[in-house]
Amino acid sequence: MTEKQIEQKLKEEVEKLGGLCWKFVSPGNIGVPDRLVIHEGKVIFVELKASNGKVRPTQRLRLRQLKRRGMKVAVISSYKEIDEFIEKLRR
Numbered sequence: 001m002t003e004k005q006i007e008q009k010l011k012e013e014v015e016k017l018g019g020l021c022w023k024f025v026s027p028g029n030i031g032v033p034d035r036l037v038i039h040e041g042k043v044i045f046v047e048l049k050a051s052n053g054k055v056r057p058t059q060r061l062r063l064r065q066l067k068r069r070g071m072k073v074a075v076i077s078s079y080k081e082i083d084e085f086i087e088k089l090r091r
Helices: 003-016 057-068 078-089
Strands: 018-025 035-039 042-048 072-076
Touching: 003 018, 003 035, 003 042, 003 078, 042 057, 057 072, 072 078
Parallel strands: 042 072
Antiparallel strands: 018 035, 035 042
């Protein structure tokens, strides 16, 4: 599965729940997560990867920075992980 396919599926599933799944772009800041998911008072930064993709060191750094500041983060690289993510959003 490509990253683009995973990204599109995540967007569709989050929107089915009534949430927002915005593309996150931060000019001048490399390694920021791909998507910002907003649902019922929750904000989660999501890094997306192709099925065989790996999180780069700069991406790991950004995810750690966000976690240290109390933000929720997720890394998703399959449809199964999307299903698990959506199930957590429902709770």
